[in-house]
Amino acid sequence: MSGNRQRRMKSAARLYAVQALFQMEQSGQTVERVTREFEDHRFGASYDGQTLEEGDVDLFRLLLDHAVNHQAEIDQLTDRALVARWPIGRIDPTLRALFRAAGAELHDAQTPPKVVISEYVDIAKAFFPEGKEHKFVNAVLDHMWHAADGVGENGD
DSSP states (O other): OOHHHHHHHHHHHHHHHHHHHHHHHHHOOOHHHHHHHIIIIITTOEETTEEOOOOOHHHHHHHHHHHHHTHHHHHHHHHHHSOTTOOGGGSOHHHHHHHHHHHHHHHHOOSOHHHHHHHHHHHHHHHOTTSSHHHHHHHHHHHHHHHTTTSSSSOO
């Protein structure tokens, strides 16, 4: 598989992870049910003549697993990165899902943190094309990365 295609699949997996985490929070569905739905019906699906990208299944599962199993730790890192008046419970649910997916990937420490931050800033731009949320996401994730230094396996 070409490197370009693999990068697109990883980017799609990150986007799908944010969507899945959002869906889990809004609907109360289990991680198993949402994972199955995304893998069976969203990865590579066609809507209105457009085909969605296939997602990297391994990365998607890893992000959901880490986001669910380390949610308290990720939320604490996020809370510390937010100003005191804006605890994670008060922010937009899409941003909350994004921070949890990004925090999961930062926790895993397999991808360089700068790549993780860049990818999730791009996702923020996709969800909020007219807003400044991407700058907020960049600042919060940068803070989370530095605050979590040493949390992942290689401490990057």
